[in-house]
Amino acid sequence: MKNTLVAVDLAKSVFEIAVSHQPGKVSLRRRLSRDGLPKFFTQLPPATIIMEACGSAHYWGRRIEELGHRVVLLPPQYVRPYVLRNKTDRTDTSAMLEAYRNDAIRPVPIKSVSQQVLTSLHRLRSGWMAERTARINALRGLLRELGFFIPVGARQVVPRTWEIIADAESGLPEALRPALAEVCQEISELEDRVERIERQLEALAQQIPAVQRLRSIPGIGLLIATALVAFVGDVSRFPSGRHLSSYLGLTPREYSSGSRRRLGRISKRGDAYLRMLLIHGARAVLWHAKQMEQPDRLRAWALRLEKTAGHNKAAVALANKLVRVVWAVWRHDRDFEPVLERTA
Numbered sequence: 001m002k003n004t005l006v007a008v009d010l011a012k013s014v015f016e017i018a019v020s021h022q023p024g025k026v027s028l029r030r031r032l033s034r035d036g037l038p039k040f041f042t043q044l045p046p047a048t049i050i051m052e053a054c055g056s057a058h059y060w061g062r063r064i065e066e067l068g069h070r071v072v073l074l075p076p077q078y079v080r081p082y083v084l085r086n087k088t089d090r091t092d093t094s095a096m097l098e099a100y101r102n103d104a105i106r107p108v109p110i111k112s113v114s115q116q117v118l119t120s121l122h123r124l125r126s127g128w129m130a131e132r133t134a135r136i137n138a139l140r141g142l143l144r145e146l147g148f149f150i151p152v153g154a155r156q157v158v159p160r161t162w163e164i165i166a167d168a169e170s171g172l173p174e175a176l177r178p179a180l181a182e183v184c185q186e187i188s189e190l191e192d193r194v195e196r197i198e199r200q201l202e203a204l205a206q207q208i209p210a211v212q213r214l215r216s217i218p219g220i221g222l223l224i225a226t227a228l229v230a231f232v233g234d235v236s237r238f239p240s241g242r243h244l245s246s247y248l249g250l251t252p253r254e255y256s257s258g259s260r261r262r263l264g265r266i267s268k269r270g271d272a273y274l275r276m277l278l279i280h281g282a283r284a285v286l287w288h289a290k291q292m293e294q295p296d297r298l299r300a301w302a303l304r305l306e307k308t309a310g311h312n313k314a315a316v317a318l319a320n321k322l323v324r325v326v327w328a329v330w331r332h333d334r335d336f337e338p339v340l341e342r343t344a
Contacts, residue, residue, distance in 0.1 A: 004019065004021055004047040004048065005019070005048050005050060005097055006044070006049045006050065006069075007020070007051075007092075007093035007096040007097050007100075008037075008049060008050070008051045008060070008093070008096075009089045009093050009096075010051055010052065010060065011089075012034075013033065013034055014031055014032070014089075015031070015033075015037050016029070016030075016031055016089035016090060016092065016093050017029065017030040017040065017093070018090070018093035018096075018097060020097050029093075037060070038063060041064050041067050042067055044069070046068050046069055046070070047069055048069070048072060048100075049061075049064050049069050049071045049072065050074060050096045050097065050100050051071065051096070052096065053073040053074065053108035054076055057073055057108075058073075058110050058111040061110040062112075062113075071110060073107055073108040073109075074096060074100065074105060074107060075106075075108060078099060078105045079092075079095050082094075082095035082096075082098045082099045109234060111230075112233075115230050115231075116230075117204070118201070118204065118226050118227070118229060118230030119231060121197055121200055121204075122201075122223075122226070122227055122273070124193075124197060125194055126273060128193050128194050128197075129194060132187055132190040132191060132194070133154075135183055135186055135187050136154050136157045136158075138183065139161055139180065139183055139187075142176075142180070143161065143164065146171075146172065146173070146176075148164055148172070157187070158188060161183075162181075162184060164180075165177050165181055165184075198222065198223075201222055204226065205222060205225065208226075209333075210225075210229055210330055211225040211226055213329050213330065213333065213334070213335055214228060214229075214326060214330060216329070216335040216336040217325055217329060217336040218285045218298065218299070218322075218336070219278075219281035219318075219322055220322065220326065221281065223277055224274075224277045224281050227277055228274070228326060228330075231271050232247075235327060235330045235331055236331065238327060241325070241327035241328060244324070244326070245320050245323040245324060246267070246269075247269070247270050248269075248270040248271070248274060248275055248278065248323060249267045249269040249270040249272075249275050250267075250275065250278070250316065250320040250323055251266065251267060252264055252265060252266055252267070253265060253266070253267045266316060266320075278319040278322060279316060279319045281319070282318035282322060283311075285298075285299060285302065285318060285322075286302055286311065286318065289302060289303055290303070294340070294341070295341065296339055296340055296341060297339045297340065297341045297342075298321065298325075298338065300341040301321075302314055305317055
């Protein structure tokens, strides 16, 4: 059974199975229910199980590995080109069998339960922050249509709206006061939820030594450090900091041919949420560097780049640099040590 490959097309209730003993040939196909899937792999001798890294893949990967099998998760975007003709469950499993034989496609590591706990907390926080922003924008827009202009700043919206609602002579229509009050209460509730999530992340971070190391790096706070541990997992699978930066989509796209090498914008591959956090962290480093009398070498480099390339490009370049620092600190298990800028 060493050469046996089993492709599984994951779903909510019905799973397509394809078993292959020889390259290019499928010897057995099955359609199993959710309850029948563990039974099938319990009776199967040890084999290599191939799945796409999609919804519930990490859960099934852990369960199937417990049964003595080797599980390989493939990125769905790289499996899609191997689907011939129409896309069905059968063609998906055949595509996985072919994609697995391509050594250029790197598998996705299976996340542990603790990693998925962190990712779930981040996803919930991100969703609530998006809802909060939507409610704030709705309040601003509705009040502006009635002649009430709120100063810039998200934290000023709710207090200012409460003042307008409480003022009987403000000119706000009576029919709108209860509805706007409910929106204000909803925003406050969302902010409370976000604060509770951040307290949970802080408590979990105390139990993870890697998070404490990463937080010693400028621009890397609680959110970025816990997100890196959750989404990246084992940093040793990246041979260098550039590989990690490429994995996060912070390296430039390349359009090269012959002796011409053309580098374009960043690739934006990988997780967009984590990339957004890193770029915001770089912006914070740039802002604080301007307040320092003697910035270290990293901040001084970022300030020089900002003068020539502009703030946005400098922030992205600094995010790229920070990821390489993250790899070094995480890989060698040591705190970040700032190096002072040399003076002429």
